[in-house]
Amino acid sequence: MTTIAVKQFCKYYNIPSSFIESLSSVELIEIIEIKNSKHVRINDIQQIEKMMRLHYDLNVNFEALDVINHLTSQIHSLQQELIELKNKIDFYQ
Template identity: 45%
Template sequence: MDSKELISIQQICTSYNIPASFIDALQTYELIEITITDKSKFVKSNQIRTIEKLIRFHYELDINLEGIHAISNLLNKVENLQDEINMLRNKLNFYRENESF
């Protein structure tokens, strides 16, 4: 794995002024994945947007970790349903366009 893809937990905590225990709790609730390399903890850079969203839920909206877990699961289900709707619309449009053949 390219080290450019990894961001240290310490760096995230310093940048966002949050405790490392919050990041550990996010991993406990399986909301993010932590990679351990050379006895240091890292997250993949593509998870930063998710972490930012979870920080806002917890610190700005005062939602506890159980609530964040539930919200994240529901948002993932909504996203999956939207993807399925788009796929079905594309299929429907394909059949409508080829109806005259």
């Protein structure tokens, strides 16, 4: 598992570490303790970036981020299903 220290991440993105902690508190990401230091998974970076844009650009609070995350995942799986169905229609046309 590849991780990055929260401290390093926050310095790079110029955001407070409380942002990451808040994301963790609504279970949008998981904070991992490695040798007394807090880390996040590299795989979660894309998700964190998205949450940063929504929070800082659009003033979306953390509870709403959780709702948005849930709904966008649903949209994503529905879009995938739609692609499969469209291809199925092409097959019968």
